[in-house]
Amino acid sequence: MADQSILVTGAAGFIGLHVARRLLAEGHAVVGLDNLNDYYDPALKCARLEILRREQGFAFEQIDLADRASMERLFATHRFAKVVHLAAQPGVRYSIDHPHAYVDANLAGFVNVLEGCRHHGCGHLVYASSSSVYGANAKMPFSVDDKTDHPISLYAATKKANELIAHSYSHLYRLPVTGLRFFTIYGPWGRPDMAVYLFTKAIVEGTPIRLFNHGRMRRDFTHVEDVTRAVLQLVDQAPRDGEQGAGAPAKIYNVGNNHPEELTHVVAVLERELGRAAIREMLPMQPGDVTETFADVTELMRDTGFRPQTSIEDGLRDFVAWYRDYHRI
Template identity: 75%
Template sequence: MTDQAILVTGAAGFIGFHVARQLLAEGRPVVGLDNLNSYYDPALKRARLELLRNGRGFSFVQADLANREAVAALFAQHRFATVVHLAAQAGVRYSIEHPHTYVDSNLQGFLNVLEGCRNNGCRHLVYASSSSVYGANTKLPFAVEDRTDHPVSFYAATKKANELMAQSYSHLYRLPVTGLRFFTIYGPWGRPDMAMFLFVNAIVEGRPIRLFNHGRMRRDFTYIDDVTRVVSKLIDRAPVDNPAAANAPSRVYNVGNNHPEELMHVVGLLERELGRTAIKELLPMQPGDVLETFADVEDLMRDTGFAPSTPIEHGVRNFVTWYRDHFKV
């Protein structure tokens, strides 16, 4: 691989796979890194990787970002000018039971990426944050300028920490950084631990779907193709000094559909596409959950001329079509 290769961490993951595939389609060589852990079925990760390997310009490195020596060696070898950091230990509820995993992946791993960037001439680090940083904020829609210092899950706390770590490196070392606060990403090749995948699995198998807060929740569901377009548009737009970030070359954007959906409406769409009725188990609110997410994307639209807007009906149809094909339903 040449020095022009872009590093995509979490390349076997849901968002990382789609971003890597988009970059390869644009003719950009990609080095994909993933540890292929067993948080969910590694077979799905290997299937994504197989598709990436079928394209030209892709090479894969299996490594754990928490391994300081391995990450340092990778950066020293390639001296990546651009890094898209999407690897993380995901999941709000899982973080309550397994906090140490989040420290290893989301804090230690991110620090190793930051060190690799600053020591090897990286010109732009794009990294994944999360809408969970807004915690229990009640002002809607969530704007980038809103307070994010009251996380309601440990996962959210690690994502907020990532933003602060990136900001400090941007200030200290003039490292251009762009953080993306993702809002409930869904679509083909999605994560099996996320609501839409869980719901389809349960409906197909005739098991109950679990609806927390008795289904009275709203989420700003954001289709994966819109996310890859955002990354593609921002990757060559390294931020310049930002007065809102202590004049460091640092920016944060919301990446959401700007249109929250009732959870029951989404279940109804899935039932229609699958031709089956869901068995609904209504449960109380879970620790770490929030009632509603809603992204203000004015900054993103202003700076890129684009904002996610795929209708939920279209996205659900595409997801169910992929699910049927992949799992031979």
């Protein structure tokens, strides 16, 4: 018989920390999984994990998603009621030089999660996809109905593959699955390889901020608290057969702010919050990158009542306050 615990993979990650904390606050038992790899400073992951370890109802498993035997044991032991799968090898630029990391974590690891859900009675799998699946689509905003057949990075291709594999499992085994195409997420405990963290660090240290495409980039920056609210609502809303017209209990949503920001504006807000000027290094477009992301969140709003609530000014103030505290500035 299944216990009622929820598995959160990538629990020592940025979104994983926030989602696991909220689930615990709502009284759920949570098993957190992470391999604590060194893609970025493991000390940050361990600091996030310490927050969760202090919470009642939390248990931690250090497992690599690609370790099939360990994953099989985990699912057989717990028979999770629900799974929130947030672990992945992230990063568009890193994928250009490290393809095997993405195949192991994002493809083999994802199949191990699906197999665990399929064989051990999971009632709903919510998994992280990415806005990168839209590739170089020119139509804005990006809609879940748009074609996503032309990913321009290996990272994006693995996320598109996740959606296809999840749909096939849903169709074959009637496993309810919900994919979340996350747009640029930022906020306290954020990842050091992402723009807001990189920009803040550069301004504080007086080193140049690298602005690709000469700063002419727009991103749908989405605060992690808004994202967490959406995830928590969707965990309890398993899709029904054919809801998205495809004969399977499978859905995909955009999770974004529905309001893209110029990177130059983000830098200006950070300068104001930090009281220091940035040194700007204007660079050409990077391989695998896109000039703009913009989420159409109509379906998410209709099905959950989701409304992005955090302005970029409030969200960056929130992040800078955390950054100062964490780095003792």
